[in-house]
Amino acid sequence: MAIEPEFSETHISAPLRRIDLGSGAGQALWTAFSQTPGVGVSITDTQGRLIFVNDTSLVFFSGSPDVDYQNRTIADFHTPEFVQERLRLIGRVISENKPLSISHILHGRPLVSTVWPFRDHQPPFNRAIVITYQRGAGSPLPIPSEIESVQTNYIDLGPLSVLSQRELEVMILLGHGLSVPRTAAILSRSAKTIERHKESISEKLALKGQAEIVQVVSSMGLDLSDATLQRIAEPQPEK
The missing domain is CATH 1.10.10.10 (Winged helix-like DNA-binding domain superfamily/Winged helix DNA-binding domain)
Structure with a gap:
């Protein structure tokens, strides 16, 4: 079973923080979002450590929802070249504090992953949230046009x-x-x-x-x- 991260209202975007959500609303929003069908949600750091991965994301990236990701990194699931590219992009998101949209094909699935910097309460400020959906199935979360899009150099057909x-x-x-x-x-x-x-x-x-x-x-x-x-x-x- 996936372990949900600690999630408070300080992690919610500024527009939502202006609304009185009440106690525990941040955790409730996170639970609802991470369990939305067709949406892969994961949290990783600049070293590739997997902190949280929902079932949809496990299927997208490992091919099965039954994989145990605890104490594992993305290097346990992908080739060194793919991992190096992915860590470079995650590092860029963290250092620039700006989201990035990545198009890729994995296990024959056309995917779009939007990587967002995760606003930690304290250092080392090195985590990112990755939101993934399958192209062609309709985007459950339209990506704002101002977010830069990049194409991966690797493909899994x-x-x-x-x-x-x-x-x-x-x-x-x-x-x-x-x-x-x-x-x-x-x-x-x-x-x-x-x-x-x-x-x-x-x-x-x-x-x-x-x-x-x-x-x-x-x-x-x-x-x-x-x-x-x-x-x-x-x-x-x-x-």
Whole structure:
């Protein structure tokens, strides 16, 4: 069971503090927020220690709600390169005292995480709250336009990790509704080669036709630039 952090009204944003919320309102708000369906909530520090993680966030980042995160860090769940990038971004949020929105794909899920500085009562002032939701499912918490957005350099394609980089490029272009000849022209390959890649993609992912390819690419929000990101899971060698 997740251990809820101590949470008082001093952690609530200024507009809410102007309202008389009554005793324990801060804790009540935190409980309601962290248990909202579809919203991943976690608290971590600049060393990557996991202080609080709700079930939704566990599913987003580890693939299962049954993982015990107590006394663990994000390094226990991700590759060193991903961890280094994530800690750098968390450190930036803390040092600049400004939130940051991060777009990434993990376990095949398109996610958006907004990292907020956590206003501790006393030093070392090194914690951040991470609010995560899945793109395409509708944003339960619209992100203000003034918050800077960044794209991670790493990607975990989940089931699509079985594809080679070329197959992924072909799938993304076909998934955006392009024809085989148009895809061939963009990738400087013959239409016959693209057809062969299309057959391989359909076989590996058990897809039937381009309509299902479009559905997968659309649900993951994939763009051609995603094929160049460093994969967290190693792809199969290209034939």
